[in-house]
Amino acid sequence: xxxxxxxxxxxxxxxxxxxxxxxxxxxxxAQVFAERGYAAGTSNRIAAxxxxxxxxxYQYFPNKDAVLVALVERHLEAGMDSVQELLEAAAAKPGDxxxxxxxxxWAMLTLHEREPDLxxxxxxxxxxxxxxxxxxxxxxxxxxHIWLSILSQLPGxxxxxxxxxxxxxxxxxxxxxxxxxxxxxxxxxxxxFVEEVVTLLKRYLMEPEAQPRGAP
Amino acid sequence: xxxxxxxxxxxxxxxxxxxxxxxxxxxxxAQVFAERGYAAGTSNRIAAxxxxxxxxxYQYFPNKDAVLVALVERHLEAGMDSVQELLEAAAAKPGDxxxxxxxxxWAMLTLHEREPDLxxxxxxxxxxxxxxxxxxxxxxxxxxHIWLSILSQLPGxxxxxxxxxxxxxxxxxxxxxxxxxxxxxxxxxxxxFVEEVVTLLKRYLMEPEAQPRGAP
DNA sequence: CTAGAATCCGAACAATTACTCGCGTTTGTC
DNA sequence: GACAAACGCGAGTAATTGTTCGGATTCTAG
Numbered sequence: 001x002x003x004x005x006x007x008x009x010x011x012x013x014x015x016x017x018x019x020x021x022x023x024x025x026x027x028x029x030a031q032v033f034a035e036r037g038y039a040a041g042t043s044n045r046i047a048a049x050x051x052x053x054x055x056x057x058y059q060y061f062p063n064k065d066a067v068l069v070a071l072v073e074r075h076l077e078a079g080m081d082s083v084q085e086l087l088e089a090a091a092a093k094p095g096d097x098x099x100x101x102x103x104x105x106w107a108m109l110t111l112h113e114r115e116p117d118l119x120x121x122x123x124x125x126x127x128x129x130x131x132x133x134x135x136x137x138x139x140x141x142x143x144x145h146i147w148l149s150i151l152s153q154l155p156g157x158x159x160x161x162x163x164x165x166x167x168x169x170x171x172x173x174x175x176x177x178x179x180x181x182x183x184x185x186x187x188x189x190x191x192x193f194v195e196e197v198v199t200l201l202k203r204y205l206m207e208p209e210a211q212p213r214g215a216p
Numbered sequence: 217x218x219x220x221x222x223x224x225x226x227x228x229x230x231x232x233x234x235x236x237x238x239x240x241x242x243x244x245x246a247q248v249f250a251e252r253g254y255a256a257g258t259s260n261r262i263a264a265x266x267x268x269x270x271x272x273x274y275q276y277f278p279n280k281d282a283v284l285v286a287l288v289e290r291h292l293e294a295g296m297d298s299v300q301e302l303l304e305a306a307a308a309k310p311g312d313x314x315x316x317x318x319x320x321x322w323a324m325l326t327l328h329e330r331e332p333d334l335x336x337x338x339x340x341x342x343x344x345x346x347x348x349x350x351x352x353x354x355x356x357x358x359x360x361h362i363w364l365s366i367l368s369q370l371p372g373x374x375x376x377x378x379x380x381x382x383x384x385x386x387x388x389x390x391x392x393x394x395x396x397x398x399x400x401x402x403x404x405x406x407x408x409f410v411e412e413v414v415t416l417l418k419r420y421l422m423e424p425e426a427q428p429r430g431a432p
Numbered sequence: 433c434t435a436g437a438a439t440c441c442g443a444a445c446a447a448t449t450a451c452t453c454g455c456g457t458t459t460g461t462c
Numbered sequence: 463g464a465c466a467a468a469c470g471c472g473a474g475t476a477a478t479t480g481t482t483c484g485g486a487t488t489c490t491a492g
Contacts (some may be wrong), residue, residue: 011438015489018439038343042479053441058481124349127254128340137399164412167401168392172416175391176384183353185383196380200388203419227468231459234469258449269471274451 011059022060024050026074029067034117038126041067069132072122076139079111084146091150097205100150101198108173109194112181120182143170151205169201226278238276241266242290245283250333254342257283285348288338292355295327300362307366313421316366317414324389325410328397336398359386367421385417 013019028050032041043064047057061067086107090100112119147166179185180193229235244266248257259280263273277283302323306316328335363382395401396409 013439015438017489021439043481044479054481055441055483056439059439063480124344127343133340133399161408161412164401164404164408168412168416171392171395171401172388175395176387179387179391183349185380185387188380192377192380196377196384200384200416200420203422204416229469231468233459237469259451260449270451271453271471272469275469279450 013060018060021050021052021056025052025057025060026067026070030071030115030118033068033071033121033126034115038068038121065129068122068126069129069135071118072132073135075115075119075122076135080139080142083107083111083143087143087146087150091146094153097154098198098202101201101205102194105173105177105194105197105201108177109181109190112177116181123178124182140167140170140174154205165205169205173197173201227275229276234276237266237268237272241268241273241276242283242286246287246331246334249287249337249342250331254284254337281345284338284342285345285351287334288348289351291331291334291338292351296355296358299323299327299359303359303362303366307362310369313370314414314418317417317421318410321389321393321410321413321417324393325397325406328393332397339394340398356383356386356390370421381421385421389413389417 013022025046029041029046032046032049041064043057043061044054046064046067047054050057061070083104086103087100090096090103144163144166147169148163151162151166176197180188180190185193229238241262245257245262248262248265257280259273259277260270262280262283263270266273277286299320302319303316306312306319360379360382363385364379367378367382392413396404396406401409
């Protein structure tokens, strides 16, 4: 087993037919992973589910892990695109930090609730090679960068350390929504969870003396 | 491969000799995992490193995953014990929320920095069967329970929702320290990280009107 | 239409690895 | 010291699974 070294694509498809094959393989892999778990996602089974032969599988994926990485990349990129769009739109009308935070947390929650089975397999059950983690880090970096620009033009936010703050906001929200969707917090409903996280973030980002209710 | 169904211990050791064998196997597994990654942790290699035969290995562990679960249980239990002790000690002298938070965050950070290679393999690289996640959830529940009692006897903390708050504090701290130790936040030093998380938690837990600098 | 490139196929191969079983050794008990 | 139970051993087995390869098929450019 495991004789091929890398997780890079073996042959890049040039014809539509080939691109369709790659797509159908990825889709099949997602189904198999979601339904039967990561261990059941053997190359032969994925190929069978996709309706193609193992040969075709290995023409585009050097090994099983490559499929995992490709799936995560796809999943992540789509999610980040939508959140980025939302953030940039909401950042256009300034002043409403709470509304922005609420949109953000809801978006992250929705992201995790889309295809939760697949999400669980991809990010919890499956082994995480280093390469996979870099994808996640890159995605977080992207969001943190946007948040940095938002924080910098926001009144009442300390400029010093706002790079750190941006990272904390992103990592914290990601981690908490992830756990909430997959394991829940007792019987806490989603709405209450979101409000609590929004409160948390708002109190963090507002300087204490800038708190609206703090001024007499 | 993988013909045995469960991850329960096969034979419980009664003699000291056997208990020593179990220990040496676990220790060897920890070394192999930390040094060469999860995939390299085959039963034969672990047994070899432990200086025992595969037969002995399978006398106490029905399969490879059982070792993983045992390691995580051990790792977690030791860590939780120390943090619980610290928390209960610090909670005895009330009033100093910030000091308590700082101790807590430092303790969590220290926990993650102890044997980081093993920690990375156990919690990132290795696959996470459902059973393993229950261990983590139980551990978190334990800490959340302590935090609940701390929060309830703390002035300036909203009693309503303090169960949720306790869970958030624990999950948030765990997730952030985990990520910080394993991947860092740019070049942020540990001290700055801890202070930022303490600030975050403090602002969250203190009612806005109770903020010391908020009062005129 | 046709050469050649791209794609597809799937039986067969190779390598790994989880796991067993029968036997020798040590420990505990009377 | 003798019997039984617990323990340790490790070559061997069986099954899974990743991966290849040579030929059939489909597309595309000229």
